[in-house]
Amino acid sequence: MTDFKTLLAGARLPEATVPVCLRGDLTAEFEDLERQLDQAQRETTASLEDVTAAAGIAERMEQVRQDMLQHTYQFRLRAMPRPAWRAFIAQHPPRKDDESGAIVEQDRGVGVNTETFFDELVRRSVVDPELTEDEWKLLLDQALTDRQFDTLANAAWGLNRRDIDVPFSLAASRMTRSSATE
Known part of the structure; x- marks a missing residue:
């Protein structure tokens, strides 16, 4: 175990990142596409035309999501x-x-x-x-x-x-446990 003086010498103030999308106008387009996709899925008769229309909407949703990600900045706070x-x-x-x-x-x-x-x-x-x-x-x-x-x-x-807790990720824990047993 590391001694306190070593820990103190390496101490750093807590930081966090906050993603902020600076193109909020794209949210409305995404939500509209989401409604269209929901409607298309409810009305589908399983015809090829219906499935193709829904797939086109889903592709456009992914394009808008990618646009939003490109206009999102990870603000770092300390x-x-x-x-x-x-x-x-x-x-x-x-x-x-x-x-x-x-x-x-x-x-x-x-x-x-x-x-x-x-x-x-x-x-x-x-x-x-x-x-x-x-x-x-x-x-x-x-x-x-x-x-x-x-x-x-x-x-x-x-x-x-707020307190600073040592974070825990269930997903990471599962992944490291499963790779350790292989």
């Missing part, structure tokens, strides 16, 4: 060191209601100013791609949906606030 995280949290204190002085409902559960915190969290956490200020503005204001942004923000939050 956690902040603990002191940097604490300082970052302190820069975004929860807002207080002007009249009552109580913490604003949206900020209460998270403990930060949700209006300012998450945009900056994503910016600080994304290590790949490296973006200019203009590219960040384009990405955050025009290219991402709210859901895509939330996915990036949730990943960034999770890197800094």
